[in-house]
Amino acid sequence: MKSKLLKTEKEPYVATTDSCKQCAPLGACLAFKGVEGSVPFLHGSQGCATYMRRYVISHFREPVDIASSSLGEKHAIYGGGPNLKLGLKNVMAKYHCGVIGVATTCLTETIGDDTPRLVKEFRDEFADELECHGNPSIVNVSTPSYAGSHVDGFHSAVRAIVDQLASNVPAMENTVNLLPGFVSPADIRYLKEIVHDFGLNPVVLPDISETLDGPAASEYEKVPSGGTPVASIKGMGTALSSIEFGRCLANSMGAANVLEDRFNVRSRRLGTPIGLRETDIFMDALKEITCRTIPIKYELERGRLVDSYVDGHKYISGKKAVIYGDPDMVVALTSFLTEIGIRPVLCATGAKSQLFKTAIKTVTEEILDESPEVLDNVDFYDIEETAEELKPDVLLGSSKGYKLSRKWNIPLVRLGFPIHDRFGAQRICQLGYKGTQDLFDMIVNAVIQAKQDRSPIGYTYI
Amino acid sequence: MRSWTRWKKATPPSPISWHEIIRKVPAMTNTIFAERKDQVHRKGEEPFQMACDKESLAGAVSQRACVFCGSRVVLYPITDALHLVHGPIGCAVYTWDIRGALSSGPELHRHSYSTDLQESDVIFGGEDKLYRALTQLIDRISPKAAFVYSTCIVGIIGDDLAGICRKVEREKGIPVIPVESEGFKGNKRAGYNAACRAMFQLVGTAPTDDISPLSVNILGDFNLAGEIWIVREYLERMGVQVVANITGDGRVDDLRRAHGAALNLVQCSGSTIDLAKMMEDEYQIPFLRVSYFGVEDMAESLYNIAEFFKDVDPQVMERTKALVRDELSELYPKLREYRQALEGKKAAIYVGGAFKAFSLVKAFRHLGMTVELVGSQTGTEEDYKELHEITDPGTIIVDDSNPLELSSFLQEKDVDIFVGGVKERPIAYKLGVGFCDHNHERKEALEGFIGMLNFAKEVYSTVMSPVWRFTPRKKALYSKALETDVCHEIKAIEN
Ligand code: SF4
Ligand code: SF4
Numbered sequence: 001m002k003s004k005l006l007k008t009e010k011e012p013y014v015a016t017t018d019s020c021k022q023c024a025p026l027g028a029c030l031a032f033k034g035v036e037g038s039v040p041f042l043h044g045s046q047g048c049a050t051y052m053r054r055y056v057i058s059h060f061r062e063p064v065d066i067a068s069s070s071l072g073e074k075h076a077i078y079g080g081g082p083n084l085k086l087g088l089k090n091v092m093a094k095y096h097c098g099v100i101g102v103a104t105t106c107l108t109e110t111i112g113d114d115t116p117r118l119v120k121e122f123r124d125e126f127a128d129e130l131e132c133h134g135n136p137s138i139v140n141v142s143t144p145s146y147a148g149s150h151v152d153g154f155h156s157a158v159r160a161i162v163d164q165l166a167s168n169v170p171a172m173e174n175t176v177n178l179l180p181g182f183v184s185p186a187d188i189r190y191l192k193e194i195v196h197d198f199g200l201n202p203v204v205l206p207d208i209s210e211t212l213d214g215p216a217a218s219e220y221e222k223v224p225s226g227g228t229p230v231a232s233i234k235g236m237g238t239a240l241s242s243i244e245f246g247r248c249l250a251n252s253m254g255a256a257n258v259l260e261d262r263f264n265v266r267s268r269r270l271g272t273p274i275g276l277r278e279t280d281i282f283m284d285a286l287k288e289i290t291c292r293t294i295p296i297k298y299e300l301e302r303g304r305l306v307d308s309y310v311d312g313h314k315y316i317s318g319k320k321a322v323i324y325g326d327p328d329m330v331v332a333l334t335s336f337l338t339e340i341g342i343r344p345v346l347c348a349t350g351a352k353s354q355l356f357k358t359a360i361k362t363v364t365e366e367i368l369d370e371s372p373e374v375l376d377n378v379d380f381y382d383i384e385e386t387a388e389e390l391k392p393d394v395l396l397g398s399s400k401g402y403k404l405s406r407k408w409n410i411p412l413v414r415l416g417f418p419i420h421d422r423f424g425a426q427r428i429c430q431l432g433y434k435g436t437q438d439l440f441d442m443i444v445n446a447v448i449q450a451k452q453d454r455s456p457i458g459y460t461y462i
Numbered sequence: 463m464r465s466w467t468r469w470k471k472a473t474p475p476s477p478i479s480w481h482e483i484i485r486k487v488p489a490m491t492n493t494i495f496a497e498r499k500d501q502v503h504r505k506g507e508e509p510f511q512m513a514c515d516k517e518s519l520a521g522a523v524s525q526r527a528c529v530f531c532g533s534r535v536v537l538y539p540i541t542d543a544l545h546l547v548h549g550p551i552g553c554a555v556y557t558w559d560i561r562g563a564l565s566s567g568p569e570l571h572r573h574s575y576s577t578d579l580q581e582s583d584v585i586f587g588g589e590d591k592l593y594r595a596l597t598q599l600i601d602r603i604s605p606k607a608a609f610v611y612s613t614c615i616v617g618i619i620g621d622d623l624a625g626i627c628r629k630v631e632r633e634k635g636i637p638v639i640p641v642e643s644e645g646f647k648g649n650k651r652a653g654y655n656a657a658c659r660a661m662f663q664l665v666g667t668a669p670t671d672d673i674s675p676l677s678v679n680i681l682g683d684f685n686l687a688g689e690i691w692i693v694r695e696y697l698e699r700m701g702v703q704v705v706a707n708i709t710g711d712g713r714v715d716d717l718r719r720a721h722g723a724a725l726n727l728v729q730c731s732g733s734t735i736d737l738a739k740m741m742e743d744e745y746q747i748p749f750l751r752v753s754y755f756g757v758e759d760m761a762e763s764l765y766n767i768a769e770f771f772k773d774v775d776p777q778v779m780e781r782t783k784a785l786v787r788d789e790l791s792e793l794y795p796k797l798r799e800y801r802q803a804l805e806g807k808k809a810a811i812y813v814g815g816a817f818k819a820f821s822l823v824k825a826f827r828h829l830g831m832t833v834e835l836v837g838s839q840t841g842t843e844e845d846y847k848e849l850h851e852i853t854d855p856g857t858i859i860v861d862d863s864n865p866l867e868l869s870s871f872l873q874e875k876d877v878d879i880f881v882g883g884v885k886e887r888p889i890a891y892k893l894g895v896g897f898c899d900h901n902h903e904r905k906e907a908l909e910g911f912i913g914m915l916n917f918a919k920e921v922y923s924t925v926m927s928p929v930w931r932f933t934p935r936k937k938a939l940y941s942k943a944l945e946t947d948v949c950h951e952i953k954a955i956e957n
Contacts, residue, residue: 015595016551016578023552045614045646046518047528051556054884063888065865070518073647076618083520090495090521094866106550107614107646110584145550146579146615217892218934220869400558 018380018400020324020350022418023145026052027153028103029066030182032139034206035161036227037098039067039091043084043115044105046070059418060185060212060426063224067091067100071107080108081118088122092133095222098230102140103157109144116140137230139164149351151326154182155246155253158205162236162255168263171235175201176289177242177265179255181272181328182417185213186429194432197295198286203232203239205255213426237263241289243282245272247359248327271363272328273431274439275336276305278363282432301433308437309340312444317341319447322387324348324397325416327356327376333396333415334372335363336436342443344372345390352377380404394447409454411446415439493870495522501862503846506855512846514861518649523864525812525885526839528645530613531557532653535902536733537609537641537660538571539563539684540712544605546575548592548623549613553645554578561902562686565711570605579615589621596630596638606714607637609660617644637714639663650814651732651840658736661708661717665741668715670722675774677703678767679723681738682730683754683909685710686902692910693754696764700782701775708734721745725770727752727763732815732840754909755821755917757793757828761786789911797828800918805830807878807925812837812860812868812886813900816845822881822900823852829918834875837863865889873935878925894933896924 029040029052042049049068056064069087071080084102091100104115119140123130130136141160143153158179180191188209195202210226236242242256242265249269251257256267273282279302283294319342323330327349334344347360357374364371373386384404395401395412399421405412419425429435452459494502500513518524530547534557537545547554554576563571577595579588592610600608608630612623623640631638641660643653678697683690690710697704705723706716726738726749738749750770752763768782809826811819816838823833836849837860849859858871869889872880880890883901890897898920900908906916930936 014577014591014598015546016554016576017599018558018574019551019555019576019578021551022555023550026552041521045528046524046526046649047531047614047645048552049523050525050527050885051531051552054560055556057888058884061888061891063865063892065523067521067523068518070520070522070524071646072517076614076646087521090519094493094495094521105614106552106579106584107618110615110618144581144584145552146584147581149551214892216894216933218894220866220873220889220893222866 013379013381016379020348020379020383020400021149021151022055023048023052023106024143024148024150024153024156025103025105025145026055027150027155027182028101028141028143028157029064030056030150030208031154031157031161031206032099032101032103033064033211034204034208034227035099035101035233036225036229037136037223038101038227039065039095039097039099039223041067041069041087041091041100041102042105043069043080043087043102043113044071044107048105048107055418058420062212062214062426063220064212065095065223069108076107076111079111080113081121084113084115084118085122085125088119088138089126089129092129092136096133097136097223098134099137099139101157101161102138103143103153104141105143106145109142109146115142137165151182151328151351151353152253155249155255159253159255159258161205161233162258165230165233166236166259166263167234168237169234170238171203171229171231172201174199175203175232175235175239176286177236177239177256177259178202178204179242179244180204180431181245181249182326183245183272183431184426184428185209186427187431187435190429190432190434194298195286197297198290198292200240200286200290203236204228205233205236237265239265241266241268241285243268243270243285245270246328247271247331247362248353248355250355271335271359272332274332275339275436276302276309276433277339278332278335279432279436298433301437305433305437305440308440312440313341315444316447318343319393320345320390321394321396322346322348322383322390322392324350324383324395324401327351327353327359329416330397331356331359331363334360336439337396338364338367340440340443342394343368345392346373346375346383346387348375348378348383348386350378393450394443396443411450413443413446493866495519498522498862498867501860502867503850503859505850505853505857505859510847510850512843512850512859512861514841514843514846516862518862523866524839524862525864525883526862527650528614529648529650529653529656530611530643530645532650532655532733533611533641533643533657533660534653535561535684536654536657536709539565539707539709540607540609540714540717541565541571542568542606543570543714544575544599544603544608545571545611546577546592546596546599546608547611547613548577548588548616548621549579549611550615551576551578553611553613561684562905563684563710563902564686564688566691567711567713570603575599584615584619587619587621588616589626592621592623593626593630596626597634600630600634600636605636607639607664609639609641611641611643613643614645617647637664637667649840654733655736658734658740661737662740664714664717665737666718666721666745668718670719673705673719673722674703675724676701676771676778677705677723678725678727679706679708679720680704680710681708681726681728681734681749683707683710684902687905687907689754689907689909689913692907692912696785696910697767699785700764700768700778702767702771702778708737721747723747724774725750725767727767729753730815730817732817732842753817753821755818755913756825757790757911757914758824759821760909760911760914761790793911793915796915797918800922801828801830803922803926804918807831808834808875809921810835810868810872810875810877810880810895812863812880812882814839814883816841816849818900819845819849820852823849825914825917828914829921831878831921833857834877835860835871837861869893879921894930894935896921896927896930898924
C-alpha cells in the first residue's frame, strides 16, 4: 500500500504510474558485475535479462552481458532446473568466468524452483566440467521482484557474495572491507584512493570501477577486467574492519554484519559520504582504524570545499529542492543540501524502506527546524502530485524526473540511476570532499543558469 | 605509498586465478555454440540452409526480448490508450518511454502503468488489484481504450485477465482488451501476434463514412523520430487518404474504422502481417508489403501503391512519378558527397526484424559500402533466404546472435560501422567500430527519401570521425601509416 499522501485523504492509487524503482534482479546483476571475472545469470525467461541489459547499458555505455536460463513454456510448467544447469554449463564454457552470479526472477520464484538446491546439484553432477573450467564459484541469490526493489536486490546480492564466498583465508595485510552500496565507478575509484592514502588495502565490494567503465579495447573482453578479486573476497574475514555505507540498510541486510557475526570483523555502518558532515564521519572511521591523522591532501580538499560553501551560499540560499531515488542516496544528498542552505522539501524513494524517514530526520534535525516531507514506496505520479504544491526550485535525481523539470521549468541535477538522457553517468563522482565539491559546483551553476536563462538581461558576469 | 595497480599485482592469487583460466583455455572452444551452428551461415561456403525460430539457448546471452516485449512495442505508439502492464514492476519499468514514437496529440503512451504485483498478490491472485487499478486509472486519465498486458507470472498464477477486462469494459464503456503476452510463451514474434489479435478486436467497431476509395492503413510503422509523418505526406501528395496509422501516432478511433480502407500497407512484416491477414480474411482488404527505408525500396513502395490504385484514379501514377522525381533530384546531389567519402567502407548489420536488414543492405550499396555481416533476432526462413540472395559472397548471415559471436564477427571482418540497437552499441564502440542506431531509440528519421540522406549523414558522422585512430585496434594501423608517408597514406586509409 502506498504511503499516505500529504494533506490528502483520498484513496491511495492502486497502480504504479511511472515507477521510481527498478526490479530486484537488476540490482543483483549490478552487484555481480563488481566481482572479478563474474557473469550475472538470471534464472527466468529471456526477456527479463534482455530488458535489464538494455537498461543498464544505456546508463553505463558499456557492454553488459547478463545470461539467462531462457525458460520457455514447458520449463515454466515442469520446472526450470534442466535449463538452469544447461545455461550454467554454457556460460562456463563460453565465458571462462571465475564467478557466475545466479539471481532468481519473479517467474522462477513463483513456479517454486529451489535454486540453491539446483545449484548444488549442478556442482555435484558437473564436478568434472567445473574442474576443467577452473572451478568457477557460483553464488546464488533469491530476488523475486514482488518482494523488493533493485535496491533490495543489490544488497541481497552483496550479502550473498559475502555469505557464500568470504572466509578467513588471508589474502593480504592491512585490509579494510568497504561496502559502498550502489555508487558510480568514479566514486569507487576515488574511495579506493582515499582508503589507500590512509595506508590501508581496500577490498571494495562490489567494485564496478573498471567493469562498468572500462578503457577502449583492441579485443573484445568476454568478461571485462576489474572487479573485486575472489581471493580478496575470501580474505574479507581477516580485515581490520568493515565500513558499510547506508543509513537505510537494515542490519539483517548488511554484508558487514555477516562478517562481524562470522569472523568478528567489526562493522562500521556509516552514511553514504556526501557533504562535509558525512564525509567527516567517514574520515574519522579511517583515522580510528589506522590511528593516523587525515592525509594533508584531504585536509586541503576539505578546506577548499568549506571555502566554496562560503563563496557560493548566496546563490542557493533558501532554494527548495525535491530529491528522489534510492533511499541511501536521497538521505546523503539531503544531508548535503541541508548543510549548504538549500531546503529539501520532499525526499522520496520508490523503494520500500522503514529506516528512510528516521535517516532523513537524523541528517537534517541538527540544522533544519522543519522536517521535509518524506515518502517511500512512491512513483513519479505521487512525487509530482506532492511536489507541485511545494513549488521546488530544483530537482535532484535520475533522468526519469526530466518530465517534471520540463513541466515546471526548473533545473534537474542528474544523479543516481538511471541517467539515460545525459552523457558520462559512470564518471559522476559525488562522494567524499572532492565529489561533494563537484556536486556543489554543479548545483550552484544549475541555479545560476536557471536564473540567467529566465532573465531578460543577458548577464555575462555573475 | 604503493599504487593501486601495483598492490593488485601483489595480491596472492587464489588457487587458480581467473586470468590463469582464461589463458589456459582460450583455444578450447570457439565463439559459436555447437547448438547454434546451423543459425550462422557464410555465403558461398556451403549450400544455403539455416535454422531459425528456435528458442534461445540457455546461457547464450541472446539479444532477444520476450513475448511481452513484442506486444508492447507494437501497441506502444497507440497514443490515446491506457497501456497497463499486469505483473511485477520490472516489465513495466523497462518499457517506459523507450521508443521515440512521437505523437501529434495525446501522450498517454509515454507513461508506464503497472499493477506492481506484490508477494500477497502472487499468493492470493492479482485479479482484485487489477480490477481496482484499471477502474481507477480509467477514471483518472479517460483513455479511449485500455490494453492490459499479461506477463510471465500472471500466466503462472492464473489470473482471469479476460474476465476482468470484460467486467471493466461493461462498467466503463470503453474497449478493455487483454493482451496475451506472457513472456515465456515463445519469443518476440508470438508477442507481435498477440498484439495483432488485440488490435483486431478494435477493428470494425466504428462507422467508415468519408473514406476515399484511394485509402490505406499504414501498418508496421511506429513513427520513430516522426517517420510516419514523412510517409503520410508522400501519400497525401499522391492523393491517397490514410485511415489509420498502425501504430505510430496511432489513435483508437482510427483503428476502429480501419476496415474502411481499400488497402493495407505492411512494413516490418514480422510485427503486423498477422493483422493484415486477419483483415484480409474478414474484410477482404488486400495488403502490400512495403519498406520506407532506402531510395529503391521507398520509390518501389510508392509505385506499387500507385499501381494498385491506377484503375480508381488514372492520374495517381503521374503524381507519384513526379513526387519521386522531385525528391530524388533533391536527394542525389547531396548523397553523392557522402558516397564519395564512404565508398569501399565495410558494414555489419544486426537488427530485430529482417525486413530492415533487406533495406539496409541496399542502402549501404547505395553508399558504395559492402555488407560483411547481416543478422536479425527474429527472422524467418524466407527472410534469411532473401538475405542470402541479396548479399555478396563471404557475407555472414546470422539468426538470434549474442555478444560473443557478434564481437568476433566484427573483429574478423574489420568493419567500419555496425548498425544495431542499444545493446549492440557498446560492443561496437569497445572495439573501435562506428555505430548507427537503427532501433527504437533513434532520434533521426531514417525513412523516406529524406531518411536516406539522414542515414548517410549518420553513417558518415561515425565512420569518418577522427576518433577511431586513437582506439587501440586502429591505432597500430594509423601509426604505421604515419611512419611511411604522412598525408598520403592517411588519405588512402580514410578513403
Ligand atoms: S518478471 Fe520480475 S524479474 Fe523479470 S523483469 Fe519483470 S519484475 Fe523484473
Ligand atoms: S517477466 Fe516475462 S514478460 Fe516480463 S520482461 Fe520478463 S520475460 Fe518479459
